[in-house]
Amino acid sequence: MTVNPAQTVLWPAPHASGAVDATVHVPGSKSVTNRALVLAALASEPGWLRRPLRSRDTLLMASALRAMGVGIEEGVGPDGSGETWRVIPAALHGPATVDVGNAGTVMRFLPPVAALADGPIRFDGDPRSYERPLNGVIDALRVLGARIDDDGRGAVPLTVHGGGALDGGPVSIDASSSSQFVSALLLSAPRFNQGVEVRHTGSTLPSMPHIRMTVDMLRAVGAQVDTPESGGEPDVWRVTPGALLGRDLTVEPDLSNAQPFLAAALVAGGKVVIPDWPARTTQPGDRLRQIFTEMGGSCTLTERGLEFTGSGAVHGIDVDLGEVGELTPGVAAVAALADSPSTLRGVAHLRLHETDRLAALTKEINELGGDVTEAADGLHIRPRRLHGGVFHTYDDHRMATAGAIIGLAVDGVQIENVATTAKTLPDFPDLWTGMLGD
Numbered sequence: 001m002t003v004n005p006a007q008t009v010l011w012p013a014p015h016a017s018g019a020v021d022a023t024v025h026v027p028g029s030k031s032v033t034n035r036a037l038v039l040a041a042l043a044s045e046p047g048w049l050r051r052p053l054r055s056r057d058t059l060l061m062a063s064a065l066r067a068m069g070v071g072i073e074e075g076v077g078p079d080g081s082g083e084t085w086r087v088i089p090a091a092l093h094g095p096a097t098v099d100v101g102n103a104g105t106v107m108r109f110l111p112p113v114a115a116l117a118d119g120p121i122r123f124d125g126d127p128r129s130y131e132r133p134l135n136g137v138i139d140a141l142r143v144l145g146a147r148i149d150d151d152g153r154g155a156v157p158l159t160v161h162g163g164g165a166l167d168g169g170p171v172s173i174d175a176s177s178s179s180q181f182v183s184a185l186l187l188s189a190p191r192f193n194q195g196v197e198v199r200h201t202g203s204t205l206p207s208m209p210h211i212r213m214t215v216d217m218l219r220a221v222g223a224q225v226d227t228p229e230s231g232g233e234p235d236v237w238r239v240t241p242g243a244l245l246g247r248d249l250t251v252e253p254d255l256s257n258a259q260p261f262l263a264a265a266l267v268a269g270g271k272v273v274i275p276d277w278p279a280r281t282t283q284p285g286d287r288l289r290q291i292f293t294e295m296g297g298s299c300t301l302t303e304r305g306l307e308f309t310g311s312g313a314v315h316g317i318d319v320d321l322g323e324v325g326e327l328t329p330g331v332a333a334v335a336a337l338a339d340s341p342s343t344l345r346g347v348a349h350l351r352l353h354e355t356d357r358l359a360a361l362t363k364e365i366n367e368l369g370g371d372v373t374e375a376a377d378g379l380h381i382r383p384r385r386l387h388g389g390v391f392h393t394y395d396d397h398r399m400a401t402a403g404a405i406i407g408l409a410v411d412g413v414q415i416e417n418v419a420t421t422a423k424t425l426p427d428f429p430d431l432w433t434g435m436l437g438d
């Protein structure tokens with residue numbers, strides 16, 4: 001967790017002068033867009049993605065697939081609607097270089113795709129990508145028949161020497177540091193000669209909704225997947241080999257990126273409407289309806305979307321966020337403004353996210369006068385009167401949005417490098433000031 005000296009541009013976080021009343025159109029889900037791109041690239045016919053997220057993580061995914069031969073064209077959907085990517089699968093090939101940036105989905109989901117390509121695919125990325133765990137994917141791919149050159153640390157940089165096909169079969173992994181290890185192996189598995197049987201052997205498995213998202217999306221393109229929830233063994237997923245369909249998929253709004261806007265209604269009082277909130281979804285952000293209701297808000301899900309109302313009174317919460325870890329920075333920011341203490345648990349793996357989020361949240365909230373202590377797997381947050389100051393973001397989009405939430409209630413908060421929100425939400429500063437009516 002180091003302050004990036006090149007990123008010292010400060011953004012004065014707007015203070016909320018009264019209750020908010022806004023409708024915020026939140027762009028598409030990062031997790032859905034990047035899974036859809038991979039599945040469409042591996043299909044046996046072209047497909048469409050409507051309203052894909054265009055952000056750093058998804059553009060990196062699209063560039064990487066293009067570098068391996070896949071066609072991804074900007075265009076109109078089959079019914080003439082805009083904002084669409086048409087994905088044209090092709091024989092995957094190297095040599096190619098993949099820039100993973102700091103995208104967990106790119107660094108984990110693409111090595112299995114590269115193992116199916118013909119030729120070497122080199123993976124490199126931001127300095128932080130060298131520290132984020134990839135061992136579960138690298139070790140598993142070797143067991144399944146891939147040849148990979150790396151420096152033995154179980155991380156980027158590395159080269160996958162694709163042989164045009166992969167055996168597949170049974171493999172055991174410890175995915176306690178990231179659910180993305182499981183998702184990565186399942187997503188490409190219909191194209192492995194024997195499919196895959198992934199057995200998770202670790203003590204905990206974070207982010208189960210994201211694994212369900214992987215399974216649901218695989219099934220939607222015709223894959224056969226057996227899961228613990230469909231009567232299989234606990235912690236075992238099986239994917240049968242088979243062709244994938246090209247589909248016409250509309251990407252849901254990113255519910256985790258809706259979090260700061262919902263938090264604004266909670267903290268400042270008022271109402272925020274998020275159109276197109278899905279009635280049924282695997283996105284972890286859907287848990288916000290429950291979490292933010294417990295913290296003092298109320299919500300109604302209608303055909304129009306989610307209507308979320310707050311009174312400005314915010315209560316502390318004791319919650320296990322292991323399934324929905326990416327919501328932690330936003331929940332911590334709200335908790336720092338509450339009228340009672342909070343305990344956030346079950347998120348030890350956040351130390352290996354974009355930055356060590358437990359350390360970063362503790363340091364930054366405390367530097368504004370807060371009282372946060374780190375536990376091995378979470379945070380204890382005792383609200384205090386906060387003051388202004390610089391909120392460092394460590395190249396972490398969710399640190400930037402967490403700081404913006406605090407800035408609504410605390411005068412003089414300056415967010416370092418708010419542009420880092422481009423990882424998943426390039427429009428954040430405009431959407432934020434638009435919500436506040438500036």
Ligand SMILES: O=C(O)C1=C[C@@H](OP(=O)(O)O)[C@@H](O)[C@H](O)C1
Nearest residue numbers: 031178179180206207210325326
């Ligand atoms: O599969 C995905 O799309 C994601 C899974 C989760 O990763 P971890 O299980 O590593 O937390 C989540 O935090 C990340 O933002 C997106």
Ligand SMILES: C=C(OP(=O)(O)O)C(=O)O
Nearest residue numbers: 102103104105326353354
């Ligand atoms: C952990 C996150 O991202 P990544 O996909 O890079 O793991 C996140 O978006 O909160």
